[in-house]
Structure formats: structure tokens, C-alpha cells
Amino acid sequence: MNKKVTTYDISNELGISRNTVSKALNNHASISEETKKKVFEQAIAMGYKKMVPGTGERTAISQSTKCIAYLTRIDRSTNGYWMNLMRGVEDVLRGSGYDMKMSFIKDEDIISLTVPPMLNSTIDGFVVVGMLNKAYTEKLLAHSLPKVFIDLNAELPITDLKADLVLMESEESVYRITRHLIESGHREIGFIGDISSRSFRERWIGYSRALHEANIPQNPSYCITSTHSISYQSFEGIADTLGALEQLPTALVCGNDLMALHAIRFVKEKGLRVPQDIAISGFDQMKETELLDISLTTVANNEFQLGLRAAEELLYRIQRPNRAFEVIHLSTKVIFGESTHTTRP
Known part of the structure; x- marks a missing residue:
């Protein structure tokens, strides 16, 4: 064949x-x-x-009579992580006789609360990839079609959520990394991540829980969590915010590897060393981290499997619209690297 x-x-x-x-x-x-x-x-x-x-x-x-819409705000097709996730969705749909149509949600759509026109055509359901603001997410949630979200705005409670949600496990993984830093003698530990995203919020909770259990006060000045303060995905944004701190922490727990890469670059440009002066961890095990001269402590997940599971859940929801909605966490694995292997006095 x-x-x-x-x-x-x-x-x-x-x-x-x-x-x-x-x-x-x-x-x-x-x-x-x-x-x-x-x-x-x-x-x-x-x-x-x-x-x-x-x-x-x-x-x-x-025109196919069996079609799923794939909705995302940003053009992520050239990014390896999001490409693999989309491949996972397509793999399941192809094997089940469904076509997939992609739609990019524009900023003006979000402002006007306009849903993609294809949701009003011959679509059987849709997958929403990435975090959108609360109002627009509520607009999508109100749509009658079966739907699955990959990540969700953290302002929305998952109780009484009229959709299925698929995430990578985050809280326990970041908890383990933070505990590792504490056991290495760190007491001044910061966090970087936009906690308006549920996946990042869960990472924040894991970080906070580890500090709480160790009776270490959380220092807000070490935590870059505001939804408006910086562009988390740009070096300039993170560098400007870290550069404004009166004192840097001895360790930084970053919401993903891209943020960790920006933080490492900033630290090195300041003439400091990782991990001797500042220990840094990430999340996602991006291939780009292989270019570092040290191995990065991170969390390995499988974005292809995330796409597979989201598509499977959507097909399940189409077939069983009255079953209880589900919040699904896929397992991850902490990878301890050289970037946090340090012992504080």
C-alpha cells in the first residue's frame, strides 16, 4: 500500500x-x-x-465529512516541539479516517472574540494548542462542538470544565528539581515563567511546594512571573528583567528550556559561571540545549505523544459526548545535568 x-x-x-x-x-x-x-x-x-x-x-x-480543526494562535510550524506535537495529532486522525484543517487565531480575533469560521462548517471537533486569554478561551469553551485543549489559561478552574484537557506532568518534576537544589545547599532560588498558563502554573506550584516543605521563605524579587513584565521567549526580555534585580539568586528554576538558555546567556555575559555562581534548570529537553558546553537539568517529555493523546481524546469525546470530562497528565522524566550540580557552602 x-x-x-x-x-x-x-x-x-x-x-x-x-x-x-x-x-x-x-x-x-x-x-x-x-x-x-x-x-x-x-x-x-x-x-x-x-x-x-x-x-x-x-x-x-x-470537502470531507470527517474533519477536525487544529487551532493555534502562533505560527509554530517551524518549531520542532510544535511540529512534533502536530504530527502526533495528524497521525491519529489519519489512521481514523479524519482530515485535519489548521487555523491560526489572530490577535484581532482575540480582541473581537471571533472564532475561526471553520468551526461553523462541517467540522466534527477541534483541538486548541497553546494558552489563550481567559475571555477568548471561554468563547471557545462555549462552542457546542467536542473539543480538547493542550494547555489552558490558569484563570479558568478545571472544575466544571466543558472540555477535555491534556498536559504534560509538571508539578512533581519541578518539585524534584527544586528539592535537588535545596539539598545542594541553595536557599535563594528564583523562578521564571508566565504562570497564567496552567502548565507553567503547575511548575510554579511544584517549585513553591518544595520551598514550603523546606521552610525556606519565597523571595518575590527572585521570581519573574508577571504576565506583563517581560517577553519570556526573548533574550532581551529576560536579560532586562534579570539585570534589574538588585541581587541575583543562587539558582533559577525556569519554566522551559528556552528561558533557561536565555538565563544562561545572561549569566555568562555578566562574567558569572553556571552552575558555580548560579545553578539553572529548564523543562522540555529541547535539542538546542545540546549546543551548551554543559548539560542542562531539564524535564524530558514527548510532544509527539502529547499530540497523539489529545487527538485520541477528541475522537473519544466525539463518540461519547456525555461521558465525564477528563484532565489528563502524561508522564515526564527529570534529567539532572551539570547545570545544577553544585554544592553551596
Whole structure:
């Protein structure tokens, strides 16, 4: 049996992003006519199943009676983590006879509380990837279609949640890392992460619980948690905030590896050493951390499995709409690296 052609295969053949391919196939206005033509022709040549050969200048995308929408705010298609997660969703849907349509939620949609038009078409359910603000999330939650969220705004209680939620285990993993730092003699331990996200909030709780059990007061000046103070994903944002501190902590627990990489760069540019002067940990086991000259203490998870589980849960919800909603945590593994291997006097 021939292998099914996907948008990933088309993007590889053309040397363009998968997002560009998806937008071209959906006739998105932001894609040039030349690129659309190239993508359509390549899709037909490769036997992409959604393409129906026509006699005009352009072919048409067939309408499937079994289709799932994949909603996300930011174009993450070129990021390895989010690409693997999306592949997991597609893998399950493909094996179950469903097509997947992607929709990017724009800032103006969030301001106007406008849901993607495809949710009002022949869609059987949808997956929401990444954290959105409370008001827009409530708008999506109010939609009658079956839905699964991967992460959620932390302001929304999970009690009486009218949707399924899939997350990586976070609290216990970060608790173990923080306990490790405490047992190594650290007492001035900071945290970096936007705790308006439920996954980051759970990491914050694990960090806070470890300090509480060790009777170590939490110092707010060491914690970068405000939803408005910095851009957590940029070096400049984290560097500016850390640089404004009167005194740096002896250890930093970061909400993900990207933040940890920014913190390590800042520390080194200040002429300090990791872990001798400041111990730093992350979360996600990003491949980019392999470029460091030391191994990073982090938490290994499997984003492909996260996508698989979210898609499986959505299909389960479509088939059993009246069953109790679920909050699912996938297991993770703490990886202790050199970045926290230090003993304080």
C-alpha cells in the first residue's frame, strides 16, 4: 500500500514551511498566487488525497465529512516541539479516517472574540494548542462542538470544565528539581515563567511546594512571573528583567528550556559561571540545549505523544459526548545535568 502523502511531504519537496503549504492549500490571502500554484501542482503530482484534478487553472480542495480543526494562535510550524506535537495529532486522525484543517487565531480575533469560521462548517471537533486569554478561551469553551485543549489559561478552574484537557506532568518534576537544589545547599532560588498558563502554573506550584516543605521563605524579587513584565521567549526580555534585580539568586528554576538558555546567556555575559555562581534548570529537553558546553537539568517529555493523546481524546469525546470530562497528565522524566550540580557552602 502506498504511503499517504501529507503536507509535511509537500513542504519537504518544495523547501518551504508546512504552514505555507497549509495556507496555500486553503487559499489563504497571505500567500502569493505564484506560491499557491506551485503548492497545488506539487500536491497533485504527489497524489495528495485532498486534491481533485480539475480542468481549470486551479484545482479544488475536497470537502470531507470527517474533519477536525487544529487551532493555534502562533505560527509554530517551524518549531520542532510544535511540529512534533502536530504530527502526533495528524497521525491519529489519519489512521481514523479524519482530515485535519489548521487555523491560526489572530490577535484581532482575540480582541473581537471571533472564532475561526471553520468551526461553523462541517467540522466534527477541534483541538486548541497553546494558552489563550481567559475571555477568548471561554468563547471557545462555549462552542457546542467536542473539543480538547493542550494547555489552558490558569484563570479558568478545571472544575466544571466543558472540555477535555491534556498536559504534560509538571508539578512533581519541578518539585524534584527544586528539592535537588535545596539539598545542594541553595536557599535563594528564583523562578521564571508566565504562570497564567496552567502548565507553567503547575511548575510554579511544584517549585513553591518544595520551598514550603523546606521552610525556606519565597523571595518575590527572585521570581519573574508577571504576565506583563517581560517577553519570556526573548533574550532581551529576560536579560532586562534579570539585570534589574538588585541581587541575583543562587539558582533559577525556569519554566522551559528556552528561558533557561536565555538565563544562561545572561549569566555568562555578566562574567558569572553556571552552575558555580548560579545553578539553572529548564523543562522540555529541547535539542538546542545540546549546543551548551554543559548539560542542562531539564524535564524530558514527548510532544509527539502529547499530540497523539489529545487527538485520541477528541475522537473519544466525539463518540461519547456525555461521558465525564477528563484532565489528563502524561508522564515526564527529570534529567539532572551539570547545570545544577553544585554544592553551596
